[in-house]
Amino acid sequence: MTENPFAKGAAYVNGAFMPLEQARIPVTDWGYRRSDVTYDVVGVWEGNFFRLNDHLRRFRASMTKLHMVPRESDAVLARVLNELLRLSGLRSAYVAMDCLRGSPAPGMPRHPAYAQPYLVCYAVPWVWVAPPDMQERGLHLMIPQVRRIAPEAVDPRVKNFHWGDLTEGQFEAQAAGADFAILLDGDGNVTEGAGFNIFCITDGRVATPARGALEGITRQSVIELCAELGLPCEIRDIPVEEFRAADEIFACTTAGGIMPASRIDGRMMNNDRPGPISARLRETFWARRAQGWHATPVDYQTPYDEAAT
Amino acid sequence: MTENPFAKGAAYVNGAFMPLEQARIPVTDWGYRRSDVTYDVVGVWEGNFFRLNDHLRRFRASMTKLHMVPRESDAVLARVLNELLRLSGLRSAYVAMDCLRGSPAPGMPRHPAYAQPYLVCYAVPWVWVAPPDMQERGLHLMIPQVRRIAPEAVDPRVKNFHWGDLTEGQFEAQAAGADFAILLDGDGNVTEGAGFNIFCITDGRVATPARGALEGITRQSVIELCAELGLPCEIRDIPVEEFRAADEIFACTTAGGIMPASRIDGRMMNNDRPGPISARLRETFWARRAQGWHATPVDYQTPYDEAAT
Numbered sequence: 001m002t003e004n005p006f007a008k009g010a011a012y013v014n015g016a017f018m019p020l021e022q023a024r025i026p027v028t029d030w031g032y033r034r035s036d037v038t039y040d041v042v043g044v045w046e047g048n049f050f051r052l053n054d055h056l057r058r059f060r061a062s063m064t065k066l067h068m069v070p071r072e073s074d075a076v077l078a079r080v081l082n083e084l085l086r087l088s089g090l091r092s093a094y095v096a097m098d099c100l101r102g103s104p105a106p107g108m109p110r111h112p113a114y115a116q117p118y119l120v121c122y123a124v125p126w127v128w129v130a131p132p133d134m135q136e137r138g139l140h141l142m143i144p145q146v147r148r149i150a151p152e153a154v155d156p157r158v159k160n161f162h163w164g165d166l167t168e169g170q171f172e173a174q175a176a177g178a179d180f181a182i183l184l185d186g187d188g189n190v191t192e193g194a195g196f197n198i199f200c201i202t203d204g205r206v207a208t209p210a211r212g213a214l215e216g217i218t219r220q221s222v223i224e225l226c227a228e229l230g231l232p233c234e235i236r237d238i239p240v241e242e243f244r245a246a247d248e249i250f251a252c253t254t255a256g257g258i259m260p261a262s263r264i265d266g267r268m269m270n271n272d273r274p275g276p277i278s279a280r281l282r283e284t285f286w287a288r289r290a291q292g293w294h295a296t297p298v299d300y301q302t303p304y305d306e307a308a309t
Numbered sequence: 310m311t312e313n314p315f316a317k318g319a320a321y322v323n324g325a326f327m328p329l330e331q332a333r334i335p336v337t338d339w340g341y342r343r344s345d346v347t348y349d350v351v352g353v354w355e356g357n358f359f360r361l362n363d364h365l366r367r368f369r370a371s372m373t374k375l376h377m378v379p380r381e382s383d384a385v386l387a388r389v390l391n392e393l394l395r396l397s398g399l400r401s402a403y404v405a406m407d408c409l410r411g412s413p414a415p416g417m418p419r420h421p422a423y424a425q426p427y428l429v430c431y432a433v434p435w436v437w438v439a440p441p442d443m444q445e446r447g448l449h450l451m452i453p454q455v456r457r458i459a460p461e462a463v464d465p466r467v468k469n470f471h472w473g474d475l476t477e478g479q480f481e482a483q484a485a486g487a488d489f490a491i492l493l494d495g496d497g498n499v500t501e502g503a504g505f506n507i508f509c510i511t512d513g514r515v516a517t518p519a520r521g522a523l524e525g526i527t528r529q530s531v532i533e534l535c536a537e538l539g540l541p542c543e544i545r546d547i548p549v550e551e552f553r554a555a556d557e558i559f560a561c562t563t564a565g566g567i568m569p570a571s572r573i574d575g576r577m578m579n580n581d582r583p584g585p586i587s588a589r590l591r592e593t594f595w596a597r598r599a600q601g602w603h604a605t606p607v608d609y610q611t612p613y614d615e616a617a618t
Binding site for chain 2: 021025026027035098101110112129161
């Protein structure tokens with residue numbers, strides 16, 4: 001019996017499907033060399049995409065903002081993503097879609113308008129941003145010295161790989177004995193961490209930053225759950241002083257759902273455990289997921305046929 | 310007669326030499342996926358590296374700042390770069406050295422400290438940032454709406470691929486009919502353009518921004534030439550109003566030397582021609598280069614031998 005060559009991950013590179021380890025980018029591609037790329041990630045949990053159309057809509061908006069038009073329509077892209085699941089057979093996966101600039105052909109002006117953007121997509125077995133044991137004890141967060149890249153320079157709503165600030169924050173977190181850094185903007189308001197949005201709760205009121213962060217789809221799900229549960233939820237600036245003094249804090253992301261924190265800058269919250277409202281939101285989130293909330297079933301049977309889309 | 314497979318470019322990827330088109334990066338590598346990478350570029354002109362040791366020193370400082378230690382020493386790296394020229398036979402080339410984060414092995418914490426950084430280097434035929442005819446008529450510059458990423462977020466002295474702001478600037482430049490955008494910082498001071506430093510000249514005094522820009526090696530060469538020529542040269546903040554009203558402006562970069570501008574935001578300088586001091590600096594720069602200034606000859610004879618370094 002031959003092992004499925006796609007079992008460790010399946011990829012699509014500008015029209016061709018291949019095992020993940022064959023998916024590579026030219027060193028001269030501006031998607032790498034100028035980080036001239038946008039991306040999105042949709043989760044598949046137990047055979048269902050979560051909020052697939054919301055991810056496709058955001059990805060298309062990001063590409064448009066960057067003047068990128070790949071050859072695939074949203075309908076074709078959805079079939080491509082499905083094929084990555086079918087080839088790999090993965091039931092729970094992290095499914096990435098990148099649009100890279102490419103680079104101008106020789107002899108053309110060296111301006112991004114003369115490049116032909118293209119898609120690279122892949123599915124890999126589900127990876128937690130924070131391992132389950134860390135989620136159980138609660139994340140240990142800290143505020144680093146490094147500041148988040150300002151929206152006036154790079155729009156954080158266009159999902160991007162400009163992670164130099166977030167990476168530096170992760171080194172500062174490690175030095176402080178914490179798990180994750182939460183970066184401030186230039187005005188002293190909290191923004192986001194390395195790949196996740198944040199919320200804080202004070203006196204029963206939930207809040208998440210209005211600016212300087214990705215408009216996360218899991219964040220949107222939290223806002224919807226707060227409405228369902230009758231929890232007041234505000235989208236506004238959150239000064240670092242308020243954040244440091246909050247009753248509860250949690251992070252949220254596609255590859256982690258809702259992840260409560262138990263410490264901020266060394267201060268313990270809730271006797272060093274996830275807080276009750278955060279825990280309730282997390283339980284509700286996974287219960288709703290199990291009920292098929294915002295789910296699109298993966299079609300593991302029908303092979304990809306671009307002509308049929 | 311077989312064509313040299315390295316003629317269009319030679320590359321080195323973590324220990325192996327190959328033709329440039331084979332040099333590719335895994336789509337999952339954090340060097341791409343988080344733009345967790347630093348780089349440098351040294352020019353070779355007519356068989357000589359320009360300021361090779363200055364580039365090696367800056368590249369090492371950048372890697373150290375990012376907590377990256379590849380397996381190659383500076384001495385080995387210098388031999389690697391030489392080998393790229395020997396293999397390709399290029400007499401004038403753009404020679405890039407990148408250090409990528411890699412990514413943590415499966416099962417390790419998903420933190421950059423657990424990855425093994427590695428080098429990717431390549432040499433390609435010389436490419437001008439601005440084509441020679443554009444340099445002769447003078448660059449047309451403009452100030453875009455997008456702001457440069459702040460040093461508090463990403464240190465511009467650590468050469469990086471966080472070009473989202475510069476790329477957006479190039480689209481704004483194109484829409485305005487200009488060649489290049491010069492980005493401002495949050496305080497209204499000019500910083501740099503897409504891959505080059507800038508200088509302006511008012512009443513015979515030369516100035517270049519003190520903050521928010523790469524500490525360019527060609528910029529350093531200009532500062533040295535100003536001293537030789539008896540031109541006062543200041544490193545300080547340059548407000549956009551001063552820049553827009555300057556007598557002369559020029560850009561400088563490894564892949565272009567000194568490139569005078571003739572227009573800024575549609576205003577013509579020097580009757581729409583490169584200014585006299587800029588032109589003198591440019592001529593002096595290339596004359597000094599021809600004399601062997603800061604030159605390290607490429608050794609086109611001796612094959613690479615890592616054990617011998």
